[in-house]
Amino acid sequence: MQTHQKLRMDILIEAPLKAKLSAMLEAHEVSGFTVFPALGGSGGDGDWSRIGQITDIGQMLLFTCILDEARSNGLLEELYASLSDHIGYVTTSDVSVIRPRKFP
């Protein structure tokens, strides 16, 4: 099948910022995104783990968004401008998709 090049953007972010990041992605008119739960991790600020937690504080979520390269630059800039205190990592990588129109 013919495939098309798109970008996959992975954003690991603190859970309390979920609504804000969702709104930001929608404002950039991505066609969609999916949120995955992380269970724990380690970074410059030490370890964290979801086990036994009773709040969202210190929980990280992964936002995965398939989008066209054209949209990624503006998004990345706004991300770092307004959410950089809450970001674990942001990566972009090349992926192939079948239906390019779904990921404008």
Next chain:
Amino acid sequence: MQTHQKLRMDILIEAPLKAKLSAMLEAHEVSGFTVFPALGGSGGDGDWSRIGQITDIGQMLLFTCILDEARSNGLLEELYASLSDHIGYVTTSDVSVIRPRKFP
């Protein structure tokens, strides 16, 4: 260490189709796959969230499968032929592995 090129296929699909997709992957003789839970998302049909849900309806799962490029085409075709109503996205991307024989 010497690495080998394989393909990683990511399939986001509705949870009620889990058994069907598993059977399809096994029929294509992939060596294995792993299922990850998604927590929520947004797309052309609006938002969804797993929070407080009492059924699988509207829940999406991510199937990740490491496989050889040779197998991917047939799999993609069957995927879109029989499950396209239930798919969130399907992407393929290049990955390197150490033990190529594990991912025929």
Next chain:
Amino acid sequence: MQTHQKLRMDILIEAPLKAKLSAMLEAHEVSGFTVFPALGGSGGDGDWSRIGQITDIGQMLLFTCILDEARSNGLLEELYASLSDHIGYVTTSDVSVIRPRKFP
């Protein structure tokens, strides 16, 4: 925005080995890692599913680590030397990041 090439290493491993792999990653001085829960899967040794489980046995976790290519070789070697019985898969792939210093 200017981006930099890094490596993303994905390690699917049995849950009881979580502490051991965490220690190994820290020993290799990666800047961090994130753990994601898997829900089920299938491989050479058959199916598994987390549903209804009362222990960690047979549960797989995904460790994702963004790191510099320079560190990956030594890490891969140690991984296969001491944990190969517990590994589902290990893949590496290219990703772009904005802040290269965060992923030495």
Next chain:
Amino acid sequence: MDFLSLALDNLGAPMVLCFLLGLGAALARADLSIPEQAARMMSIYLLFAIGMKGGVEVARVGFGPEILMALVTGVALSILLPLVAFSVLRVTTGLSAIDAAAAAGHYGSISIVTFVAGTQALENMGLAYSGYMVAVAAAMEAPAIIAALWLAARGGAHTKPAPMREILLNGSIVLLCGAVVVGWIAGPPGFESVKGLFAEPFKGVLCLFLLDMGLLAGRHLRSAATDISRTVIAFGIYMPLIGAAIGGAAGWLIGLTPGDLALLITLSASASYIAAPAALRVALPKANPAIYLTLSLGLTFPFNLTFGIPIYVALAETLAG
């Protein structure tokens, strides 16, 4: 007891208040949520407790012809109601045949929590009902789904082969039927030993579960305005009344007691949101789930819980009193 005080009593019951709290919180977009697995476990608990209690009753009174009669009536209603709902939807709304068939299936099937709320209302009023009515509830879950598939196929939809196995082995059906059997075999002494979990805390768990249902209903209701048309929204309110009328007639014909009749009416008026959507999402992939879920969870369930049940009890008392 007159109807007004019945309705007010119902609205002031903790379980309805909890539902309204959840509904309000969701509509105000409050950051309140019940953990998913806890909600599922409460659902399992409620299904099991209600099923076991019913089975124990069957063990106590024995399996007689009136049980069989009620079961047959329930199955007939489960098949008949989708046909009615389908016709109404096709005439009054612009839904496609497949969307109408899928929604119709939900109204033939049942909501066990609505049933439980009905039993609570009866208990508060001191009106007796038969334990075996829960077996009728179980029997009404699946036939409607098959009727919906038949309607869709007749309407020209390209349906997948009817997945009978999946429909009948749906978790909620297996659990409810299994619990009835467990209660039947264990009998009253067996139930006595587990009352500390399945009887005493029951109403409290129902409250917390309805809090979650309120949150879910609120989320569906919020999207109702954009997702579905006014005629469809109206259907979500008047279809339960049509179901109630048909169920009431059927139950009156077989001579049910007022309490049992109230429950059969409640079952007929209720719409499924577990077994039916699970089966139809797979079997009718082209049907839009936003329509049937908003109808059953966002409209019919809240209506039944707040205003429907007092109406159904009053109707049953009028018919059979």
Next chain:
Amino acid sequence: MDFLSLALDNLGAPMVLCFLLGLGAALARADLSIPEQAARMMSIYLLFAIGMKGGVEVARVGFGPEILMALVTGVALSILLPLVAFSVLRVTTGLSAIDAAAAAGHYGSISIVTFVAGTQALENMGLAYSGYMVAVAAAMEAPAIIAALWLAARGGAHTKPAPMREILLNGSIVLLCGAVVVGWIAGPPGFESVKGLFAEPFKGVLCLFLLDMGLLAGRHLRSAATDISRTVIAFGIYMPLIGAAIGGAAGWLIGLTPGDLALLITLSASASYIAAPAALRVALPKANPAIYLTLSLGLTFPFNLTFGIPIYVALAETLAG
């Protein structure tokens, strides 16, 4: 009852023993953990049960001027205590204005589990308290957060616009207030029907929840040594005593009974670990969460649960006895 036997009784209560078990397991790095969603559900259960019980009491005694007086005092304390805590932190520790403001906000807000533990201690001693004190607890949650934002802004921090909506619609606040209203409307007969879940198993759930709190506190305590300085650690122990003194004076002024005074002191001495961190993490992103969470969860909570509460009860009895 003299203070020593009070303290010993408290330490031997199952709920404190469970907390210590969790604390010990975490410090020994045992592989013990409570599933996250179960912990969250227990937290929801406790909030709802305590709120409903309080609302039922309000329904029983009616809403009088003494309730209003206690509410106003609570709100005033919630605003005042962060100002005190902020000054103390700035003088005695090297924390930046923003870190000090964030931590201070936690000490004006409250911990509902500490409150519940206080009520248990009173019940064990047979000392009466008013059900409406839970409404005071609810009223003290949010004002402190706004005070903290004001302190941070005055300290020159670049704060985001105060998210009043998010603060007030935080899940734990909505649930506690909602449960009070549910209890108020449902009243004693409504509560009677759900006692099997919200009253009888209450203390046992509190035990399991405190086991989880002990595990969490232990994890925070382990990192305390590396994350925060000694002067900040000391603050986590003596600030509750300052809060207790101020709360005690305020409650004495408005003439609370010994039991109610003990609870107001406990609320003043307690530090939030649900509503305050949730709001401040978003509104003050530059404040280091390790500091305020270690203070409230790792130091103040364990101190209050083990030694604080007996002190507060003794203080209340001395002041109002």
Next chain:
Amino acid sequence: MDFLSLALDNLGAPMVLCFLLGLGAALARADLSIPEQAARMMSIYLLFAIGMKGGVEVARVGFGPEILMALVTGVALSILLPLVAFSVLRVTTGLSAIDAAAAAGHYGSISIVTFVAGTQALENMGLAYSGYMVAVAAAMEAPAIIAALWLAARGGAHTKPAPMREILLNGSIVLLCGAVVVGWIAGPPGFESVKGLFAEPFKGVLCLFLLDMGLLAGRHLRSAATDISRTVIAFGIYMPLIGAAIGGAAGWLIGLTPGDLALLITLSASASYIAAPAALRVALPKANPAIYLTLSLGLTFPFNLTFGIPIYVALAETLAG
């Protein structure tokens, strides 16, 4: 009571019926499942409740020499049984030394749910047993694991250094021992206050937990045919009987009462599926987990729950009656 009616009573008890329901649902591949975190929480609840109850009993009767004697006997059985199981496996099956050692370790260690099911059977029959037997259960968890590691090392396996810390700090061991200590310190009055959670709903929770165990056992049983040989399957049924005989002899030697003897026999006959697999998966990575999990969860557990326990009770009555 004769053996047949004992066995029938056991099969008709709600907890066994729930297990059979789960087993049947899994074998029929029904879409029924208990949420993972709810299952884990039930496991924690059961461990804590049974441990605390045991500790309270120790507080009531005091720590005497007969407790010490029972503990020593339990530890000895936990070390001895793996040696027996290992020899039997090596002689009757084609398992490698390392697979045999790993499986053998499971049979020296214990299943706390089987123990609880044993206590329920005794209670139903009105046969008394000592609360401290739960301490014996706790003491038998770990030694068998160390014995298995020694067997594997002797068999030439390249084992990792025995992770004593991990074995002893396993969550289920810490929780059970911790709960015993909590119960011991809190004593009967402390337990009185938490009975609403840890006593009254206990049997009901056990039912739901056994439903989940049935689902798990069914899944393991389904793969038994392909994963393991017939001789190994047979071992899963007759090894509990060998364990029962050895445990019975040991308990008879130290003069246990019929109730306590029945429990020691049950512990000896039971196989671990929490602590042992957790430790051995890490320490003996080359051992195939499909073998030991299918044996303990898919074969021995169902056998003990349905037929084993009546046999063990009858054996105890014959030996000590």
